[in-house]
Amino acid sequence: EDQVTQSPEALRLQEGESSSLNCSYTVSGLRGLFWYRQDPGKGPEFLFTLYSAGEEKEKERLKATLTKKESFLHITAPKPEDSATYLCAAARGSTLGRLYFGRGTQLTVWP
Protein backbone atom coordinates (compact mmCIF):
# COMPACT_ATOMS: atom_id res chain seq x y z
CA GLU A 1 0.00 0.00 0.00
CA ASP A 2 1.32 3.41 -0.91
CA GLN A 3 2.01 5.40 2.19
CA VAL A 4 3.72 8.58 3.33
CA THR A 5 4.53 8.98 7.02
CA GLN A 6 5.81 12.16 8.62
CA SER A 7 7.49 12.59 11.98
CA PRO A 8 7.32 14.14 14.43
CA GLU A 9 3.65 15.19 14.39
CA ALA A 10 4.57 18.41 16.18
CA LEU A 11 7.85 20.15 16.88
CA ARG A 12 8.58 23.16 19.04
CA LEU A 13 11.89 24.95 18.51
CA GLN A 14 13.43 28.00 20.01
CA GLU A 15 14.44 30.63 17.49
CA GLY A 16 17.85 29.68 16.09
CA GLU A 17 17.58 26.01 17.12
CA SER A 18 18.14 23.92 13.99
CA SER A 19 16.33 20.61 13.45
CA SER A 20 15.02 18.19 10.81
CA LEU A 21 11.61 16.89 9.81
CA ASN A 22 11.30 13.36 8.47
CA CYS A 23 9.17 11.95 5.66
CA SER A 24 9.33 8.22 5.00
CA TYR A 25 7.54 6.77 2.00
CA THR A 26 6.56 3.40 0.63
CA VAL A 27 5.49 4.33 -2.88
CA SER A 28 6.36 2.12 -5.79
CA GLY A 29 7.90 3.80 -8.78
CA LEU A 30 8.45 7.16 -7.10
CA ARG A 31 8.24 9.91 -9.69
CA GLY A 32 8.76 12.87 -7.35
CA LEU A 33 8.82 13.83 -3.68
CA PHE A 34 7.25 17.18 -2.82
CA TRP A 35 7.42 19.46 0.21
CA TYR A 36 4.73 22.02 0.94
CA ARG A 37 4.21 24.57 3.68
CA GLN A 38 0.69 25.21 4.96
CA ASP A 39 -0.35 28.13 7.15
CA PRO A 40 -3.63 28.00 9.12
CA GLY A 41 -6.64 28.62 6.89
CA LYS A 42 -4.55 28.58 3.72
CA GLY A 43 -3.83 26.10 0.96
CA PRO A 44 -0.47 24.32 0.76
CA GLU A 45 2.37 26.43 -0.65
CA PHE A 46 4.90 24.64 -2.84
CA LEU A 47 8.48 24.51 -1.54
CA PHE A 48 10.52 21.78 -3.28
CA THR A 49 10.42 18.83 -5.66
CA LEU A 50 13.04 16.08 -5.42
CA TYR A 51 13.28 13.45 -8.14
CA SER A 52 16.11 11.08 -7.29
CA ALA A 53 18.05 9.76 -4.31
CA GLY A 54 20.93 12.02 -3.39
CA GLU A 55 19.25 15.15 -4.67
CA GLU A 56 19.23 18.24 -2.44
CA LYS A 57 17.46 21.58 -2.78
CA GLU A 58 17.72 24.74 -0.68
CA LYS A 59 15.61 27.81 -0.12
CA GLU A 60 16.58 30.34 2.53
CA ARG A 61 16.72 28.43 5.85
CA LEU A 62 15.27 25.22 4.38
CA LYS A 63 17.07 22.33 2.76
CA ALA A 64 15.37 19.19 1.46
CA THR A 65 17.17 15.91 0.85
CA LEU A 66 16.04 12.56 -0.57
CA THR A 67 17.12 8.96 -0.09
CA LYS A 68 15.52 5.80 -1.47
CA LYS A 69 13.20 5.51 1.52
CA GLU A 70 12.87 8.93 3.09
CA SER A 71 13.24 12.65 2.76
CA PHE A 72 14.37 15.21 5.28
CA LEU A 73 13.54 18.87 5.57
CA HIS A 74 16.34 20.56 7.46
CA ILE A 75 15.61 23.91 9.06
CA THR A 76 18.67 25.97 9.94
CA ALA A 77 18.40 28.76 12.53
CA PRO A 78 14.60 28.97 12.27
CA LYS A 79 12.64 32.14 12.90
CA PRO A 80 9.09 32.53 14.27
CA GLU A 81 7.82 33.16 10.73
CA ASP A 82 8.84 29.61 9.83
CA SER A 83 6.03 28.35 12.08
CA ALA A 84 3.61 26.36 9.91
CA THR A 85 2.62 22.81 9.04
CA TYR A 86 5.04 21.16 6.63
CA LEU A 87 3.54 18.55 4.32
CA CYS A 88 5.36 15.89 2.37
CA ALA A 89 3.81 14.23 -0.69
CA ALA A 90 4.86 11.55 -3.16
CA ALA A 91 3.90 11.00 -6.79
CA ARG A 92 3.92 7.49 -8.29
CA GLY A 93 4.94 6.54 -11.77
CA SER A 94 1.65 4.83 -12.58
CA THR A 95 -0.89 7.27 -11.21
CA LEU A 96 -0.11 10.41 -13.17
CA GLY A 97 -0.74 13.56 -11.17
CA ARG A 98 -2.06 12.08 -7.96
CA LEU A 99 -0.10 13.05 -4.83
CA TYR A 100 0.00 10.90 -1.68
CA PHE A 101 0.29 13.22 1.30
CA GLY A 102 1.51 12.63 4.82
CA ARG A 103 -0.30 14.13 7.81
CA GLY A 104 2.27 16.88 8.18
CA THR A 105 4.54 18.18 10.92
CA GLN A 106 3.28 21.19 12.82
CA LEU A 107 6.30 23.38 13.53
CA THR A 108 6.24 26.13 16.13
CA VAL A 109 9.24 28.43 16.51
CA TRP A 110 9.17 30.63 19.58
CA PRO A 111 11.32 33.71 20.10
Next chain:
Amino acid sequence: GAGVSQTPSNKVTEKGKYVELRCDPISGHTALYWYRQSLGQGPEFLIYFQGTGAADDSGLPNDRFFAVRPEGSVSTLKIQRTERGDSAVYLCASSSGSQGTEAFFGQGTRLTVV
Protein backbone atom coordinates in the same frame (compact mmCIF):
# COMPACT_ATOMS: atom_id res chain seq x y z
CA GLY B 1 -5.14 34.78 -12.93
CA ALA B 2 -2.13 34.97 -10.67
CA GLY B 3 -3.06 31.94 -8.65
CA VAL B 4 -5.67 29.22 -8.19
CA SER B 5 -8.98 30.75 -7.13
CA GLN B 6 -11.68 28.84 -5.28
CA THR B 7 -15.21 29.99 -4.54
CA PRO B 8 -16.89 30.19 -2.17
CA SER B 9 -14.28 30.35 0.57
CA ASN B 10 -16.84 29.08 3.07
CA LYS B 11 -20.06 27.15 2.57
CA VAL B 12 -22.53 26.06 5.21
CA THR B 13 -25.28 23.73 4.04
CA GLU B 14 -27.93 21.53 5.57
CA LYS B 15 -27.67 17.78 5.52
CA GLY B 16 -29.21 16.39 2.34
CA LYS B 17 -28.67 19.50 0.23
CA TYR B 18 -26.70 19.78 -3.02
CA VAL B 19 -23.57 21.94 -3.24
CA GLU B 20 -21.20 23.09 -5.97
CA LEU B 21 -17.64 24.21 -5.37
CA ARG B 22 -15.78 26.12 -8.07
CA CYS B 23 -12.11 26.21 -9.02
CA ASP B 24 -10.37 28.62 -11.40
CA PRO B 25 -6.89 27.24 -12.15
CA ILE B 26 -3.81 29.17 -13.14
CA SER B 27 -4.16 30.29 -16.75
CA GLY B 28 -2.65 27.78 -19.15
CA HIS B 29 -2.42 24.92 -16.66
CA THR B 30 -3.74 21.76 -18.25
CA ALA B 31 -3.80 19.60 -15.12
CA LEU B 32 -6.31 20.21 -12.33
CA TYR B 33 -6.75 18.31 -9.07
CA TRP B 34 -9.28 18.19 -6.27
CA TYR B 35 -8.29 17.15 -2.76
CA ARG B 36 -10.14 17.04 0.55
CA GLN B 37 -8.50 17.88 3.87
CA SER B 38 -9.93 17.11 7.29
CA LEU B 39 -8.62 18.72 10.46
CA GLY B 40 -5.19 17.42 11.41
CA GLN B 41 -4.85 15.37 8.24
CA GLY B 42 -2.96 15.75 5.00
CA PRO B 43 -4.88 16.41 1.78
CA GLU B 44 -6.64 13.34 0.40
CA PHE B 45 -6.85 12.92 -3.38
CA LEU B 46 -10.27 13.02 -5.02
CA ILE B 47 -9.91 13.49 -8.79
CA TYR B 48 -7.43 14.59 -11.44
CA PHE B 49 -8.23 16.21 -14.81
CA GLN B 50 -5.91 16.45 -17.78
CA GLY B 51 -7.65 18.91 -20.08
CA THR B 52 -11.37 18.26 -20.10
CA GLY B 53 -11.25 14.60 -19.14
CA ALA B 54 -10.99 12.98 -15.74
CA ALA B 55 -7.72 11.04 -15.95
CA ASP B 56 -8.11 9.55 -12.47
CA ASP B 57 -11.28 9.69 -10.37
CA SER B 58 -10.38 6.83 -8.07
CA GLY B 59 -10.37 9.07 -4.99
CA LEU B 60 -14.04 10.07 -5.17
CA PRO B 61 -15.55 8.43 -2.07
CA ASN B 62 -18.93 7.49 -3.58
CA ASP B 63 -21.38 8.38 -6.35
CA ARG B 64 -22.62 11.47 -4.49
CA PHE B 65 -19.42 13.18 -5.60
CA PHE B 66 -18.94 14.33 -9.17
CA ALA B 67 -16.63 16.82 -10.88
CA VAL B 68 -16.57 18.42 -14.31
CA ARG B 69 -14.21 20.56 -16.35
CA PRO B 70 -16.13 21.12 -19.58
CA GLU B 71 -13.80 23.58 -21.32
CA GLY B 72 -10.50 22.48 -19.85
CA SER B 73 -10.24 25.45 -17.51
CA VAL B 74 -12.73 26.05 -14.68
CA SER B 75 -13.80 22.99 -12.72
CA THR B 76 -16.81 22.37 -10.49
CA LEU B 77 -16.98 19.76 -7.74
CA LYS B 78 -20.56 18.70 -7.10
CA ILE B 79 -21.79 16.93 -3.98
CA GLN B 80 -25.31 15.53 -3.82
CA ARG B 81 -27.27 14.67 -0.67
CA THR B 82 -24.59 16.07 1.58
CA GLU B 83 -23.78 14.32 4.84
CA ARG B 84 -22.14 15.66 8.00
CA GLY B 85 -19.10 13.52 7.21
CA ASP B 86 -18.55 15.55 4.03
CA SER B 87 -17.51 18.53 6.17
CA ALA B 88 -13.90 19.37 5.32
CA VAL B 89 -11.76 21.82 3.38
CA TYR B 90 -11.87 21.10 -0.34
CA LEU B 91 -8.67 22.09 -2.09
CA CYS B 92 -8.09 22.60 -5.77
CA ALA B 93 -4.65 22.61 -7.41
CA SER B 94 -3.33 23.03 -10.94
CA SER B 95 -0.08 22.31 -12.71
CA SER B 96 1.37 22.84 -16.15
CA GLY B 97 1.73 19.15 -16.93
CA SER B 98 1.32 15.71 -15.47
CA GLN B 99 3.61 14.02 -13.01
CA GLY B 100 6.80 15.60 -11.80
CA THR B 101 5.67 19.17 -12.11
CA GLU B 102 4.68 21.06 -9.02
CA ALA B 103 1.01 21.61 -8.24
CA PHE B 104 -0.13 25.00 -6.97
CA PHE B 105 -3.02 25.05 -4.54
CA GLY B 106 -5.89 27.43 -3.96
CA GLN B 107 -7.01 28.63 -0.55
CA GLY B 108 -9.68 25.99 -0.34
CA THR B 109 -13.42 25.96 0.32
CA ARG B 110 -14.41 25.11 3.88
CA LEU B 111 -17.61 23.07 3.66
CA THR B 112 -19.69 22.61 6.79
CA VAL B 113 -22.72 20.33 6.70
CA VAL B 114 -25.11 20.91 9.60
